[in-house]
Amino acid sequence: MQRRQLLRHFIAGAACACPACGTFFKSAAATASEAAHPHWAYEGHGGPAEWSKLAPEYAACGMGKEQSPIDLAKGIPAMMSDPAVSWQAGALEVVNNGHTIQVNCPKGSTLSLDGHSYELLQYHFHHPSEHTIAGISFEMEVHFVHRHAEGGLAVLGVMIKAGEPNPAMETIWRTMPALGGETAKSETALHPGAMLPKDSTTYRYAGSLTTPPCSEVVSWVVYRQPITASPEQIARFAKLFPNNARPMQHLNRRKLLLDVL
Ligand SMILES: [Zn+2]
Numbered sequence: 524m525q526r527r528q529l530l531r532h533f534i535a536g537a538a539c540a541c542p543a544c545g546t547f548f549k550s551a552a553a554t555a556s557e558a559a560h561p562h563w564a565y566e567g568h569g570g571p572a573e574w575s576k577l578a579p580e581y582a583a584c585g586m587g588k589e590q591s592p593i594d595l596a597k598g599i600p601a602m603m604s605d606p607a608v609s610w611q612a613g614a615l616e617v618v619n620n621g622h623t624i625q626v627n628c629p630k631g632s633t634l635s636l637d638g639h640s641y642e643l644l645q646y647h648f649h650h651p652s653e654h655t656i657a658g659i660s661f662e663m664e665v666h667f668v669h670r671h672a673e674g675g676l677a678v679l680g681v682m683i684k685a686g687e688p689n690p691a692m693e694t695i696w697r698t699m700p701a702l703g704g705e706t707a708k709s710e711t712a713l714h715p716g717a718m719l720p721k722d723s724t725t726y727r728y729a730g731s732l733t734t735p736p737c738s739e740v741v742s743w744v745v746y747r748q749p750i751t752a753s754p755e756q757i758a759r760f761a762k763l764f765p766n767n768a769r770p771m772q773h774l775n776r777r778k779l780l781l782d783v784l
Pocket residue numbers: 542543647648649666733
């Protein structure tokens with residue numbers, strides 16, 4: 524029952540080119556100029572050390588003091604209410620944007636965080652994990668990207684370690700296109716809540732997009748407990764994306780909180 528839709532037009536892919544990028548919510552027309560969205564990569568030419576020089580609007584990638592990802596160690600215990608997730612199951616739209624596999628979400632899934640309401644736009648995967656917990660890296664990390672009506676983002680991060688197979692990821696992996704710039708759809712409904720851990724203890728800090736333009740507009744919420752995926756599931760993603768994790772950034776003067784409520 525899968526309906527594959529190939530979007531060969533480069534711009535269509537570029538519209539979603541940055542997994543957590545502020546420009547991605549705009550229509551394809553918003554990125555019609557390639558100059559406004561220059562090529563970047565995780566290694567070699569255009570790699571992380573060069574991001575800030577690729578375009579003036581990427582300056583924060585080099586100059587920013589509140590960048591992500593970071594090592595999540597020694598969080599200051601704090602009493603905070605858990606993020607209240609109200610997500611819906613939806614048909615799958617899975618994009619290979621050349622940087623990651625991204626699942627676009629239909630309207631109607633929300634997150635309430637610290638009294639603010641955000642809408643779930645998309646989620647996507649990194650291999651290996653971008654954040655580390657007390658120096659420990661995980662095989663993968665999934666980011667659930669939410670946007671506030673006034674523009675700020677809240678991203679929920681969940682670590683993925685090798686272990687039991689993950690049924691939700693299996694559904695996505697069955698649909699994901701192998702080539703960059705392609706989109707595939709499936710009627711199979713998937714509830715993203717299946718990829719949240721049982722323990723709701725989270726790290727919180729103010730950070731940035733982990734892809735250009737590295738804008739410092741993200742309230743990060745990263746779960747301490749990982750979920751699992753089978754080594755075979757991890758290998759299938761790694762075959763497409765051997766490394767799509769930004770190197771670690773400095774905490775600088777920020778506070779890292781650990782929600783212990
Ligand atoms: Zn991400």
